[in-house]
Amino acid sequence: MHKEREGGTPFSRREVLKMAGVGGLGLLLGSVGAGGVLAGTGKLGSRSDTASADAARSGRLPFYGTHQAGIVTPPQNFLCFAAFDLTVTRGEEVSQLFKAWTEASAKLCAGETVGTQNSQTGLPPDDTGEAVGLNPSNTSITFGISPSFFDERFGFGPKRPAGLVDLPRFPGDNLRSEWCGGDIGVQVCADDLQVAFHAIRNLTRIARGKAVLRWTQEGFQRTAAAGAPGETPRNLMGFKDGTGNPDVTDEKLMSDLIWTQASDGPAWMANGSYMAVRRIRLRLEVWDRSTLGDQEATFGRHRDSGAPLGLKNEFDPLPLDAKGADGKAVIPMTAHARLAHSETERILRRSYSYSSGLDRQTGQLDAGLFFVSYQRSLEKQFIPLQMRLAKQDKLNEYITHVGSAVFACFPGAKEGRYIGQELFEG
Numbered sequence: 001m002h003k004e005r006e007g008g009t010p011f012s013r014r015e016v017l018k019m020a021g022v023g024g025l026g027l028l029l030g031s032v033g034a035g036g037v038l039a040g041t042g043k044l045g046s047r048s049d050t051a052s053a054d055a056a057r058s059g060r061l062p063f064y065g066t067h068q069a070g071i072v073t074p075p076q077n078f079l080c081f082a083a084f085d086l087t088v089t090r091g092e093e094v095s096q097l098f099k100a101w102t103e104a105s106a107k108l109c110a111g112e113t114v115g116t117q118n119s120q121t122g123l124p125p126d127d128t129g130e131a132v133g134l135n136p137s138n139t140s141i142t143f144g145i146s147p148s149f150f151d152e153r154f155g156f157g158p159k160r161p162a163g164l165v166d167l168p169r170f171p172g173d174n175l176r177s178e179w180c181g182g183d184i185g186v187q188v189c190a191d192d193l194q195v196a197f198h199a200i201r202n203l204t205r206i207a208r209g210k211a212v213l214r215w216t217q218e219g220f221q222r223t224a225a226a227g228a229p230g231e232t233p234r235n236l237m238g239f240k241d242g243t244g245n246p247d248v249t250d251e252k253l254m255s256d257l258i259w260t261q262a263s264d265g266p267a268w269m270a271n272g273s274y275m276a277v278r279r280i281r282l283r284l285e286v287w288d289r290s291t292l293g294d295q296e297a298t299f300g301r302h303r304d305s306g307a308p309l310g311l312k313n314e315f316d317p318l319p320l321d322a323k324g325a326d327g328k329a330v331i332p333m334t335a336h337a338r339l340a341h342s343e344t345e346r347i348l349r350r351s352y353s354y355s356s357g358l359d360r361q362t363g364q365l366d367a368g369l370f371f372v373s374y375q376r377s378l379e380k381q382f383i384p385l386q387m388r389l390a391k392q393d394k395l396n397e398y399i400t401h402v403g404s405a406v407f408a409c410f411p412g413a414k415e416g417r418y419i420g421q422e423l424f425e426g
């Protein structure tokens with residue numbers, strides 16, 4: 001069997017299937033195993049085509065770059081988030097973990113299987129196999145480390161960024177320890193849930209003996225298959241969510257609002273970003289009994305169009321000074337959009353809906369918003385913004401914050417280097 005094209009380009013998964021004379025994934029796995037077909041190609045484990053046209057079609061995002069993917073990347077359909085606790089005692093073991101994770105993540109984002117040991121029948125395969133035959137699905141993997149990462153265990157304390165602060169307690173917080181904290185946060189997003197799950201599962205396996213899962217959360221938004229491509233997705237309250245986000249194609253704006261700058265310090269965080277995550281439970285049963293008028297007053301926007309109250313178009317600026325015939329503000333003073341709107345505290349939201357079955361105690365849905373935001377500064381952006389919302393927002397009648405974590409997300413890694421190298425070796 002030919003192993004590679006001249007020039008070293010590996011054969012595509014489709015070509016390999018043709019050469020193997022099998023037509024389906026079941027056959028491929030059942031008769032020879034993916035590793036068996038690909039063994040000896042020198043590119044063992046290519047899950048899908050590598051030619052650039054195919055890469056574009058199959059949705060492959062580069063893992064390496066100045067910034068980590070998954071921040072200004074257009075949101076994919078699914079999220080698998082995992083918070084890990086480290087179980088090692090030496091800093092060197094932590095850097096080894098990030099080396100291994102970087103190597104695996106580059107493969108996962110390229111749609112390849114992880115590891116090298118996938119074809120020996122006498123050994124457990126390195127890759128768990130459920131993404132064999134699936135394309136990269138625009139997978140992005142974003143790594144961050146939390147304040148606890150810098151405690152006394154590894155000696156990283158002096159390298160802790162001043163900007164990586166613990167969040168204060170916000171009024172109304174009802175945080176549960178099972179959805180809070182963790183030394184390391186890993187955000188995997190992809191246009192396929194099985195592909196995203198596969199990435200988290202394999203990163204977890206690679207971490208064995210070094211880190212354990214503390215909590216996980218899956219999230220979703222409508223898929224391209226459901227239609228409305230390009231439109232702002234709706235949250236589970238039925239409202240378009242994301243309209244007021246800053247323009248991620250505006251590099252100057254992103255440098256001002258999202259990317260940590262060298263001048264912010266420390267040097268290893270330049271081109272990174274701070275991530276805030278909040279698991280926010282929605283009281284959907286109560287919401288569903290409220291009138292459309294009340295719902296729209298809660299957000300300060302129309303439900304169907306997403307336009308500010310009194311206006312027609314989704315992207316019309318919020319008329320914060322407009323008064324109705326009764327002399328009252330058209331956008332109520334307690335409306336979420338009014339209170340969240342700010343020139344100086346702008347953040348980039350990248351949230352997903354979640355549904356985690358039934359709350360057995362209440363018989364109500366455990367569903368809500370897994371809120372994720374990126375910002376250059378937690379202290380200047382997320383914290384004052386959330387403090388204002390927690391105190392005044394009409395939306396608080398319908399939501400409870402039950403989980404919380406913050407992470408300093410590393411800058412991206414150049415090919416040949418690994419995520420966090422500037423911190424570990426700097």
Ligand SMILES: C=CC1=C(C)c2cc3[nH]c(cc4nc(cc5[nH]c(cc1n2)c(C)c5CCC(=O)O)C(CCC(=O)O)=C4C)c(C)c3C=C
Binds near residue numbers: 245
């Ligand atoms: C601390 C920040 C924020 C939290 C927490 C938050 C929770 C939350 N938001 C919605 C739904 C909507 N939010 C909308 C706008 C909006 N929200 C925030 C911040 C937080 N939201 C900001 C910065 C903005 C943009 C304000 C602006 O400048 O216009 C909207 C309106 C549409 C939009 O702009 O996206 C909706 C809808 C829920 C359901 C929720 C918690 C469960």
Ligand SMILES: [Fe+2]
Binds near residue numbers: 336340
């Ligand atoms: Fe919001």
